[in-house]
Amino acid sequence: MKALRLFIVLITMLWALPALAQVDPELLKRAERGDAEAQLYVGVMYVHGQGVEQDLHKASEWFQKAAEQGHAKAQLFIGTGYFTGEGVPQDYLKAVDWFTKSANQGEPVAQFNLGVIYRDGQGVPQDYSKAAEWIQKAAEQGNIEAFFDLGVLYFNGTGVIKNQQIGCGLIRTSAEEGFRVAIEEYNRLCAE
Numbered sequence: 001m002k003a004l005r006l007f008i009v010l011i012t013m014l015w016a017l018p019a020l021a022q023v024d025p026e027l028l029k030r031a032e033r034g035d036a037e038a039q040l041y042v043g044v045m046y047v048h049g050q051g052v053e054q055d056l057h058k059a060s061e062w063f064q065k066a067a068e069q070g071h072a073k074a075q076l077f078i079g080t081g082y083f084t085g086e087g088v089p090q091d092y093l094k095a096v097d098w099f100t101k102s103a104n105q106g107e108p109v110a111q112f113n114l115g116v117i118y119r120d121g122q123g124v125p126q127d128y129s130k131a132a133e134w135i136q137k138a139a140e141q142g143n144i145e146a147f148f149d150l151g152v153l154y155f156n157g158t159g160v161i162k163n164q165q166i167g168c169g170l171i172r173t174s175a176e177e178g179f180r181v182a183i184e185e186y187n188r189l190c191a192e
Helices: 002-016 025-032 036-048 056-068 072-084 092-104 108-120 128-140 144-156 164-176 180-189
Strands: none
Touching (some): 025 036, 036 056, 036 072, 056 072, 072 092, 108 128
16 A cells, blocks of 8 residues: 555656656666666656656566566556557557456556456456456445446346346446546436
8 A cells, every 4th residue: 555655646746747858867776776666667757758758668668677576556557558559569468467466466457457358358258257356356445437337237237146226326436436427327327
C-alpha cells in the first residue's frame, strides 16, 4: 500500500513538474543500478515526455526491468504495453502473463484487466467464471469500473448465479462514484 501511495505521489509530481532538459542524473543512476522504483519512475517520464523526449519503447524497457524484479505497478504497465502494442509488439499472451503477476500481488487495475480479458477471450479462452473472479477481486479493492462490470455480470448471470438485485446494487455503487456508463446503465436497467 505504501508503494502504491508513493507511486500516486510520483505521478502527481510528474504533472506538476515543468519540462526538464533531461532526466535527473541521480534518479537515472538509481535506475541503472537496478532500483525498481526508480526504473518505474524513469519509464513514466518517457511515457509522458517529462524531462526526456517521449519514447514509449524506452519507457517499456524501463518498465520491463522493474517488472522483472517483481514490481507490481511495472508489471501492470508492461502488460498494458503488450496488450495495446504501444512501446512493444502486441502480444496478448505476454500481456496476460504480466497482468497475472501484477494481479497476484493485489494490483486492482491488473485484476480488472484480467477479468476483462477473460470475459472477452482476448489471448485466452473466454471464461466467464474466471472473469467474474478477477473482476470481483478488483471491486473488493474499490475499483469503480469493476463494480460496474461485476454488476452487469450478476444482472445477466454471466459467470455467476444471476441476481439482478445484487447486480443493480453494484451498478448503483459505481454510478454513485460518477462512472458515467454506470449511471446510464443503472437508469436503463435498474431505475423504477
